[in-house]
Amino acid sequence: MAIQTTADQGFIRKFNTAVILDYLRRFSPLSRAELAARAGLNRSTVSIIINNLIEEGFIQETDLQSSKVGRPGMLLTLNPKGGFAVGVEIGVDFISVILTDFIANVLWRERVSSDPGDDQIHILDYATELTQKAIDIGLERGLRPLGIGIGVPGLVDLRQGKLVFAPNLRWSNVPLRLMWSQRFELPIFIENEANAAALGEYYFGVARGKDNFIFLSAGIGLGGGVMIDGKLFRGSSGYAGEIGHMTIDPEGELCGCGKRGCWETKVGPRAVLRRVRKILDDGTPSLIKNFSGDNLDGITFNNVVDAAKSNDAVAMEALKDVGKYLGIGVVNLINIFNPELIVLGGALSLAHEYLLPVIENIVCESSLKPPCEHIKFAASGHETDACVMGAVALVLDDILREPIFLQRVT
Ligand SMILES: [Zn+2]
Numbered sequence: 001m002a003i004q005t006t007a008d009q010g011f012i013r014k015f016n017t018a019v020i021l022d023y024l025r026r027f028s029p030l031s032r033a034e035l036a037a038r039a040g041l042n043r044s045t046v047s048i049i050i051n052n053l054i055e056e057g058f059i060q061e062t063d064l065q066s067s068k069v070g071r072p073g074m075l076l077t078l079n080p081k082g083g084f085a086v087g088v089e090i091g092v093d094f095i096s097v098i099l100t101d102f103i104a105n106v107l108w109r110e111r112v113s114s115d116p117g118d119d120q121i122h123i124l125d126y127a128t129e130l131t132q133k134a135i136d137i138g139l140e141r142g143l144r145p146l147g148i149g150i151g152v153p154g155l156v157d158l159r160q161g162k163l164v165f166a167p168n169l170r171w172s173n174v175p176l177r178l179m180w181s182q183r184f185e186l187p188i189f190i191e192n193e194a195n196a197a198a199l200g201e202y203y204f205g206v207a208r209g210k211d212n213f214i215f216l217s218a219g220i221g222l223g224g225g226v227m228i229d230g231k232l233f234r235g236s237s238g239y240a241g242e243i244g245h246m247t248i249d250p251e252g253e254l255c256g257c258g259k260r261g262c263w264e265t266k267v268g269p270r271a272v273l274r275r276v277r278k279i280l281d282d283g284t285p286s287l288i289k290n291f292s293g294d295n296l297d298g299i300t301f302n303n304v305v306d307a308a309k310s311n312d313a314v315a316m317e318a319l320k321d322v323g324k325y326l327g328i329g330v331v332n333l334i335n336i337f338n339p340e341l342i343v344l345g346g347a348l349s350l351a352h353e354y355l356l357p358v359i360e361n362i363v364c365e366s367s368l369k370p371p372c373e374h375i376k377f378a379a380s381g382h383e384t385d386a387c388v389m390g391a392v393a394l395v396l397d398d399i400l401r402e403p404i405f406l407q408r409v410t
Contacts, residue, residue: 085149090169091114133184176190191390216346278319
């Protein structure tokens with residue numbers, strides 16, 4: 001029988017549950033006494049909430065003993081079997097789908113190439129098929145479905161769950177949440193890929209515990225996820241963080257957005273390849289030619305990274321040049337947002353050992369001194385999975401912050 005509560009009691013209970021789940025996510029294993037102490041709640045309140053969460057299968061007791069606070073007792077952790085989440089990334093030239101348990105252990109994954117020239121319907125059909133496959137596998141494992149997160153490379157209207165504009169895909173006004181909802185009766189979250197990736201790093205990556213950081217997502221485009229005081233900064237309409245379209249050179253190359261000289265035209269993997277081809281055109285010897293022969297159009301960004309690892313001068317020069325432009329933009333971001341950490345993500349993170357030192361140097365030389373005194377730099381631990389893991393984080397974030405399942409708790 002459902003307990004009748006007032007709106008206020010219900011809200012407080014939900015809030016306390018979210019607090020307890022969040023402490024367990026960040027610090028588990030914890031005892032009931034430790035949880036009560038950290039959350040500033042009395043033991044009986046904590047016990048009621050814990051018992052409900054155990055009954056719902058979201059947390060579990062372990063047989064380890066605690067010696068930190070109070071009497072030894074059973075310790076609590078989030079229960080991996082609490083359910084499964086599906087993360088989807090629709091990239092410019094790929095689709096990636098990941099199935100995880102409640103603590104983001106990857107249970108299944110698939111990444112396939114796609115062609116941005118392909119029909120939009122065709123790409124979306126394929127993405128929904130992969131989503132269905134992930135759900136089937138989760139159900140076969142006896143787990144309950146918690147939701148689907150979808151990261152996309154463009155501007156997202158969060159309220160309508162709509163992809164408003166994706167310059168590099170040339171898509172506009174795609175009602176993704178509606179399309180996925182028609183097929184899957186689950187909570188569905190649509191988010192810009194850099195924002196999703198930032199959330200993923202905050203939840204289970206290099207930005208854990210960092211409430212003020214900027215995630216740079218550099219693939220074909222360049223996006224940014226800005227975390228301010230533990231919340232993604234979305235701006236008045238949800239379109240904040242389009243850092244790749246800051247104008248760096250008004251006379252520069254045409255960008256996918258229609259403007260000239262955006263930052264992303266100077267710093268993405270495509271910019272590295274352009275730089276490499278220009279140097280090789282002059283007849284400079286390089287290991288990169290071993291990968292492509294005389295066909296310079298066939299060079300990939302991975303080829304350049306591999307060559308740099310063998311100390312190839314051309315590859316290192318191209319990366320250094322792009323690192324310099326990255327640094328110039330990062331200085332501006334540091335002066336505006338005063339973050340404690342800059343995370344380099346997406347394809348460029350594969351070359352972080354060459355790019356980050358250049359960026360750090362430029363930041364030290366050019367930023368105002370106080371904001372850069374304690375700043376740290378890191379490469380995404382998820383490499384090219386940053387967004388799709390972030391899509392999983394969207395689902396878990398919703399459950400942990402808004403434990404709606406309480407409505408059914410008796
Ligand atoms: Zn642009």
